Amino acid sequence: MSTTSVTSTNPTEGLEASMAARRTPEQLKASRALLWRELLTSLWAPLVIIGLAFIPYLMLIEFVPPASAWAQPLMQYLSLAMLIYFVGLVGGRLVFPQQQRLRHLRHEARELISEIQRIHKRVPGKISTEVSTKLAEQAVKVESASLASDAEGLEKETKALDTQATQLLGGFRKQGTWDFFSGFMKALAIAVIIRVFIIEPYRIPSGSMLPTLEIGDQVFINKFIYGVRLPFTNYVPFVIVRPPARGDVIVFNNPVQQELDFIKRVVGVPGDKVELVDGEVVINGVPQPRTLEKEDLVVYNKPDRTPWYPEHVRLYQENLDGKVHAVLQEGPSARAEHEGPYLVPPGHVFVMGDNRENSLDSRYGLGAGRGVAFVPYGNIKGKAMVVWMALGYGGWFSNLFEGTGLRTDRLFEPVR
Incomplete structure (x- = not known):
């Protein structure tokens, strides 16, 4: 008709x-x-x-x-x-x-x-x-x-x-078939824009950020706070909110092993001289105070394809440029009496894990095992904000999955 x-x-x-x-x-x-x-x-x-x-x-x-x-x-x-x-x-x-x-x-x-x-x-x-x-x-x-x-x-x-x-x-x-296809493409484009420019999930793969972040934590990272990276590049044309600051926990594309993404804490920003004296961070000659909270804290670690195992460590609260967060040390004294100084070049940051003696960070070439390695601004994907899911040691159904379970106590934990 x-x-x-x-x-x-x-x-x-x-x-x-x-x-x-x-x-x-x-x-x-x-x-x-x-x-x-x-x-x-x-x-x-x-x-x-x-x-x-x-x-x-x-x-x-x-x-x-x-x-x-x-x-x-x-x-x-x-x-x-x-x-x-x-x-x-x-x-x-x-x-x-x-x-x-x-x-x-x-x-x-x-x-x-x-x-x-x-x-x-x-x-x-x-x-x-x-x-x-x-x-x-x-x-x-x-x-x-x-x-x-x-x-x-x-x-x-x-x-x-x-x-x-x-x-x-x-x-x-x-003609409605094209409407359906175009609607699907619009939804896909919105999802891509959100992931590339606004927010992205990241899974914690190792214990280098214990106790702040545990293995199996799933975090959301803020993609735009430091400036949006152009797709398929490590170039940030301009800062949107602010540049990375001391104490921020960031996810970045490893400049040494580019197929990997790491998560670490920013300790030094451009122009800083960073040192560690018996485990205490010193920035530009100013010690960043830390206090012992617990002499024997038990945390659980799990390298790839191995069972969970307990570690006995000392828990400190570190005040890094006004940002208080937890750090770990294995014994009463740090492994190295003095580390550094590390001079942070322009456009880069110096990063370390909160599990200070079990972290492949800037001090150790970001996993390359040679010299110091800084993270260029363009390699930073964003700032970790919150734990939205936690599949770690203990929790619900852990007896069924070799100790790994849903940690409801860590849901919505802010990343500090």
Whole structure:
């Protein structure tokens, strides 16, 4: 059937306007309530709620660090609630299969109506008023069956609308394949932009940052704080927020072993002279004070393809240019009485792991085993912000996976 023989006198009037004219206020209210109910009982709902809460949480712990004392437990309780929510939704689908079928049919009906609405918007004025009216009448029948929770009737009316749309919209509907493809490409582009320029996950592979970061921690890194790297290059055209500062925990592309990404703490910035005297950091001749917190702390390490094993170390709190964080030392005295001095060149940073005597950092060529190695600004991917997942020693189900389990106590831990 031709779709252009009689055009609408009002090009903006399409399926939505025709449907709106046929709904009663009660139907409109019921339709909105049903849509919200469907959204809140979707398996995606718990994840969306956590995601919406996570964004302000990131801002809070970044700009108001002391707030993490109450904000982190709040996020952990919310996650537990959302886990219970998710399990309840899954259980409901198993116990009430008819409701799940009805939910599936409603989804198909909404997708079909949305497709027809998109066609009207894509070709305004080219679809006749008569065609729009017929489609709107059938779409309202679909909505009525959906509101009545009539699975059989909904399936029947949806099939009728699908057949009618194929007959009346003809070639317009075939063009919907390109709409789907272009929509997919837009979503993919957004995901790539987020990962390349805004935020990226990183998994902690070793114990070099113990106790701040444990093996199996999954962290999010802020990709734009220091300036966005141009794709496929190690070039940062300009700083966005600020340059790397002492005490920042950064993820960077190893300039010596370029196939690897490392995570370390910035200890020296351009122009600094960095030394270690019996384990204490000295910057430009000024000692960075540290205090002994615990003489015998047990941490768990796990090199590749080996079981977890305990390490007995001394725990210190180090004040690095005003940023207090934990560092480890194996014995009462450091392995080396004096290290350095290391002079940090322009456009570079000097990095070390918090597990000071078990870290392939700038002092040891970043794993190359020869000389000192600094990290160019262009190799820095971003600043570590928060632990969003922790699959480390102990925790849930660790008995099933050789000691590795879900560490809920580390969820949403700020990286300090």
